[in-house]
Structures are given as C-alpha cells and as structure tokens.
Amino acid sequence: MLLIDVVTTSSAVAATRSRKQKVAVIADLLSRAAAGPELEVVTSYVGGALLQRRTGVGWRGLASLPDPAAEASLTVVGVDATFERLARISGPGSQAARAAAVTQLFAAATADEQSWLRGLVTGELRQGALDALVQEGLAVAVGLPVAAVRRAAMLAGSTVAIARAAVEGGETALAAIGLEVGRPVLPMLASSAPTVAEALVKVGGEGAVDTKLDGIRVQVHRLGDGGSPADDTVLVVTRSLDDITARLPEVVEVARSLPARSFVLDGEVLALDAAGRPRPFQETASRTALQDGVAGVRVTPFFFDLLHVDGRDLLDSPGTARAAALEALVPAEFRVPRLVTSDVEAAEAFTRHVLAAGHEGVVVKDLAAPYAAGRRGAAWVKVKPVHTLDLVVLAVEWGSGRRQGLLSNIHLGARDDAQPGGFVMLGKTFKGMTDEMLAWQTKRFLGLAEGPTDGYVVRVRPEQVVEIAIDGLQASTRYPGGVALRFARVVRYRDDKAAGEADTLETVKELSR
DNA sequence: TTCCGACAGTGGGGTCGCAAT
DNA sequence: ATTGCGACCCCACTATCGGAA
Numbered sequence: 001m002l003l004i005d006v007v008t009t010s011s012a013v014a015a016t017r018s019r020k021q022k023v024a025v026i027a028d029l030l031s032r033a034a035a036g037p038e039l040e041v042v043t044s045y046v047g048g049a050l051l052q053r054r055t056g057v058g059w060r061g062l063a064s065l066p067d068p069a070a071e072a073s074l075t076v077v078g079v080d081a082t083f084e085r086l087a088r089i090s091g092p093g094s095q096a097a098r099a100a101a102v103t104q105l106f107a108a109a110t111a112d113e114q115s116w117l118r119g120l121v122t123g124e125l126r127q128g129a130l131d132a133l134v135q136e137g138l139a140v141a142v143g144l145p146v147a148a149v150r151r152a153a154m155l156a157g158s159t160v161a162i163a164r165a166a167v168e169g170g171e172t173a174l175a176a177i178g179l180e181v182g183r184p185v186l187p188m189l190a191s192s193a194p195t196v197a198e199a200l201v202k203v204g205g206e207g208a209v210d211t212k213l214d215g216i217r218v219q220v221h222r223l224g225d226g227g228s229p230a231d232d233t234v235l236v237v238t239r240s241l242d243d244i245t246a247r248l249p250e251v252v253e254v255a256r257s258l259p260a261r262s263f264v265l266d267g268e269v270l271a272l273d274a275a276g277r278p279r280p281f282q283e284t285a286s287r288t289a290l291q292d293g294v295a296g297v298r299v300t301p302f303f304f305d306l307l308h309v310d311g312r313d314l315l316d317s318p319g320t321a322r323a324a325a326l327e328a329l330v331p332a333e334f335r336v337p338r339l340v341t342s343d344v345e346a347a348e349a350f351t352r353h354v355l356a357a358g359h360e361g362v363v364v365k366d367l368a369a370p371y372a373a374g375r376r377g378a379a380w381v382k383v384k385p386v387h388t389l390d391l392v393v394l395a396v397e398w399g400s401g402r403r404q405g406l407l408s409n410i411h412l413g414a415r416d417d418a419q420p421g422g423f424v425m426l427g428k429t430f431k432g433m434t435d436e437m438l439a440w441q442t443k444r445f446l447g448l449a450e451g452p453t454d455g456y457v458v459r460v461r462p463e464q465v466v467e468i469a470i471d472g473l474q475a476s477t478r479y480p481g482g483v484a485l486r487f488a489r490v491v492r493y494r495d496d497k498a499a500g501e502a503d504t505l506e507t508v509k510e511l512s513r
Numbered sequence: 514t515t516c517c518g519a520c521a522g523t524g525g526g527g528t529c530g531c532a533a534t
Numbered sequence: 535a536t537t538g539c540g541a542c543c544c545c546a547c548t549a550t551c552g553g554a555a
Contacts, residue, residue, distance in 0.1 A: 017550075017551080018551075019520080019550090019551055053541085055540090057540085060538080061540085095531095126521085128520090129521080130520075130522095132519075133521090214544085215544095216543065240543090242542075281527090281543090282526095282528075285527065285528055285542095285544070288528090288543075289529045289530090290528095377518085402523080409523085428525065429546090430524050431525075431545095431546050431547045431548085432547055432548080434549090435548080471545085474526070474527070477527090478526075484526055484527085485525085485526085486545085487525075487546060488525070490547095515554100515555085518552100519550100519551090520551085521549090522548090522549090522550105524545105524546100525545080525546090527542105527543080528541100532539090533537085533539105534535100534536080534537075
C-alpha cells in the first residue's frame with residue numbers, strides 16, 4: 001500500500017465533522033490494508049501516530065525540508081522502515097545522521113505527503129480522529145462489535161496490538177485476549193466534579209472516597225512462578241505504559257514483599273518527607289525521571305486497585321470485591337487511605353483531613369463498577385480544591401488550528417513593584433475560554449496592543465484584569481518571581497477591577513502556605 | 514425533543530538525557 | 535558548562551456529535 005492512500009484517507013477524515021463519516025472512511029482504508037503486511041502500520045498512522053515511541057525528530061528537525069517530489073512513490077512499509085532506522089540512530093554525529101535521513105525521506109514525498117508526515121511525527125495531525133475512532137473503524141472493517149475491539153485493545157495496551165487478531169481471528173481471537181500478567185493494561189481514568197457532594201451523586205450515592213496523591217501513576221506486575229527468585233519478575237509502568245522498573249527499585253522491593261506470586265496492582269508513587277507528608281510533585285517527578293535510580297529522594301508506592309492476583313482476574317469484579325482482595329494482599333502502609341460512605345458530611349470531613357495532610361484531593365469511586373480500563377467514565381470522580389487569583393494580562397499569543405486568527409493564549413502577571421513594569425509574569429493560559437470570550441478578547445487586546453510584535457506574541461498595556469483558577473503554585477526557573485501557576489485557567493474577565501487592584505506577588509506566594 | 518457521555522483539540526509548566534556549542 | 539531539543543510526567547477546559555432518555 002502506498003503512503004498516499006493513507007494521506008488521502010486522512011484528508012477525507014479531516015474534511016468531515018461527522019464521526020460516522022470519519023469511521024466509515026477509516027474502515028474502508030483498514031479493510032484495504034487488512035490482508036497485507038502493513039495492517040499494523042496503517043492502523044497506527046490513521047490514528048495519527050508512528051509505531052516508534054521515539055524517533056529523535058521533532059518540530060525543529062522538520063523546520064526546513066527539501067523540495068517535494070512530483071509523484072507519490074512512498075510505501076507505508078518503506079516509511080515505517082525509515083522511522084525504525086531513525087529511531088536507532090544515537091551517539092555523536094546522530095543529529096546530522098538524523099537530519100540526512102529526514103531529508104532523504106521528505107525529498108521522496110509529495111507536498112501533501114510532506115505536510116502529513118510532519119503532522120504524524122510531531123503528533124499534530126489534527127484530522128479529528130484518534131485511537132477511539134480507529135477502534136470503531138476497525139470494528140466496522142472486520143464486522144465485529146466495537147466493544148469487543150475496544151476491550152481487547154485495552155487489555156493488550158493498544159489498538160495496533162490487536163488489529164491482526166481482529167482481522168484474522170475475528171471475535172473468537174479478540175475474546176481470547178485477556179489480562180496477561182506482564183503485559184500492561186490501559187489504566188482506568190477519572191472524570192471530575194467541583195464538590196464531594198456532587199461526586200457522590202455521580203457514583204450513585206454511596207462510594208469509596210480515596211485519597212488523591214500528587215505523584216506518578218504506576219501499574220505494577222509481578223510474575224513469579226513459584227520457582228527461584230530469578231523467575232520473580234516485577235514490571236513497573238507509567239500511565240502511558242512506559243517501563244520504569246529500573247528507576248523504581250523501592251517499588252520492586254515492595255512488590256516482592258507481598259504475599260502472592262503474581263498480581264497486577266494500580267497505584268501512585270510519591271516522595272515523602274520524614275514525617276510522612278508528601279513532598280512537592282516536582283521532587284517526585286525528578287526522582288522518577290532519573291534513569292539510574294536511587295539519588296537521594298526515595299519514593300513510596302500507594303496502591304488503590306488490584307486487577308489480578310494468583311490466576312484470578314478481578315477486572316470485571318465490582319469495586320467491593322477488588323477492594324477486599326487488595327486489603328488481603330497489600331498492608332495498609334502501602335494502600336491509599338480510603339473511606340467508604342454514603343454520608344456527604346463524613347465524606348467532606350474525610351476530604352478536609354486529606355487536604356490537611358497535604359494531599360491533592362480525593363477520588364470518589366463507584367464500588368459496584370468494574371475496572372473500566374482506558375475509559376474516563378463516571379465510575380471514578382476526582383475532586384480537587386480550586387484557588388482563584390485576580391491577575392493582569394501582559395501579552396497574548398495568536399492561536400492555531402480552530403483558534404487561527406484569534407488571540408488565544410494569555411500571559412498572566414501579578415503586581416510586583418520590584419519589576420520594571422510593575423508586574424511579574426507567572427504563567428500563561430488558553431483554558432476556560434468560550435468562543436464568545438475568544439472573539440471578545442481578540443478585539444479587546446488588539447485595542448490594548450502596544451510595542452513591537454514578532455507576529456506571534458502581542459504585547460498589551462497591562463490594564464485588563466482576569467480571574468484565574470489554579471491548582472497551586474510550583475517553583476520556577478523560567479519566571480523572575482521564582483513561582484509559576486499550576487494548571488491555570490480563565491474563570492472570567494473582571495471589568496469591575498483595575499490593574500492596580502490585582503493580586504500582588506506577595507499575596508500569590510501566601511497561597512503556597 | 515432534550516440531555517449527556519465520549520471525543521478531539523488547544524495548549525500549560527517541569528523534569529530528564531543527549532548532542533552540539 | 536551551557537543551550538536547545540525531544541520525550542514524557544502532571545494536566546483543564548470547551549465544542550461537537552450522536553446515542554440515550
């Protein structure tokens with residue numbers, strides 16, 4: 001199959017807003033690829049992703065491209081082979097070698113193929129379809145229920161991994177794909193609610209209120225076969241299923257200490273201080289990102305779910321059964337603190353206690369629900385406190401994609417006499433804006449524009465106050481105040497406040513305490 | 514007919530390792 | 535030693551489609 005066939009399909013997907021239409025187009029492509037060796041590559045590409053996790057090529061490496069080819073000749077299999085080679089380049093001289101390989105590949109691509117390949121490599125294809133619609137397309141192509149495809153993909157960790165089974169073995173083959181210890185499962189995700197009371201309603205009135213820890217999500221597999229310690233393999237993966245076993249020996253040690261030979265646990269790791277209080281997220285992130293492990297900071301795992309233990313699959317069991325099995329396997333010191341209740345006031349009191357202990361919030365869980373791998377369902381609902389600040393807009397950036405032609409991303413400042421203009425920048429945000437607000441702010445900030453612009457950032461007179469919601473503050477080397485906003489989003493523009501009444505750096509910093 | 518769950522898009526800050534300067 | 539890039543950790547929110555109610 002030629003690459004141009006995938007590119008043409010991608011254009012057709014992007015050309016319609018109807019999801020059913022997108023699915024039909026994807027299904028057509030997949031059925032044409034089904035018999036060939038390129039099924040996996042096409043499945044991946046049509047969802048906007050390379051098969052290779054890392055290639056060493058990003059937006060910068062694609063900044064200048066050779067003249068495009070006149071005729072389409074690239075094959076899907078050939079392109080994948082090129083990226084496979086690219087991904088293996090390393091060591092001194094690797095940047096030049098990668099650049100040469102990129103130039104060679106792109107010189108053989110037509111103009112359409114070039115821009116599509118660029119999107120594929122940078123992960124910004126923006127055709128309006130990702131993995132979820134590919135699963136639907138695959139289901140249509142092979143004539144099977146979407147649920148069967150989706151479930152197999154969740155258990156195998158990806159859609160690509162089950163495409164061949166779907167095509168060649170049909171429903172029987174898909175059904176045979178179960179949870180396998182040692183093969184990561186897509187993790188269950190949570191939706192969110194503003195209050196514990198609303199979260200409890202969402203899960204049906206009664207639920208487990210879990211402490212939400214501010215760390216790194218981990219899935220821990222132990223595949224002991226009862227034999228020698230050499231056979232006692234432990235696997236630790238992140239939310240995106242990357243193997244980080246070698247970085248977290250403490251977690252491996254805890255896994256080996258548990259009284260079962262094989263299991264799959266879901267939890268969170270984080271760094272604690274001597275008193276057992278959580279350290280800032282940045283410390284956990286730093287420690288977890290270190291390749292060769294044990295540098296100073298130790299992390300501790302806290303588990304909140306159990307998907308399998310000694311031959312027993314628990315994925316489809318209700319939360320109550322999984323919780324019971326978890327309690328039997330994992331001692332309390334390595335479990336997330338939990339309260340099971342239907343009483344709103346008890347849940348709120350527990351949440352206050354959790355926050356006072358320095359944690360991020362709570363996750364309210366429906367104890368009747370199974371473990372819905374990969375889904376962001378209503379069975380788990382997170383609740384985190386929100387802080388708000390009144391800040392001043394210092395500059396705005398032109399948006400892209402559907403925000404093309406609109407001023408989108410705003411630069412946020414607090415009052416600070418120590419700074420030359422009287423304001424110190426604390427971060428940016430593009431979140432929380434409705435289409436109406438985008439239109440309004442584009443006009444408003446063009447009216448406030450002053451000074452030179454690079455065509456991307458528009459500096460404005462610091463007059464517009466905006467109410468910003470944040471999850472908290474973090475240490476920053478990027479901004480002169482030494483702090484940056486975490487997860488900032490717009491609540492509303494405040495025309496009742498002048499810039500001189502905005503929050504100061506001092507009051508912002510108070511928040512961290 | 515209205516409601517709501519699922520999806521995709523639009524980007525944020527921080528951290529590391531690596532290669533080039 | 536510093537700098538820039540790529541990759542990945544955490545993530546919020548709105549618009550839209552289409553099935554459920």
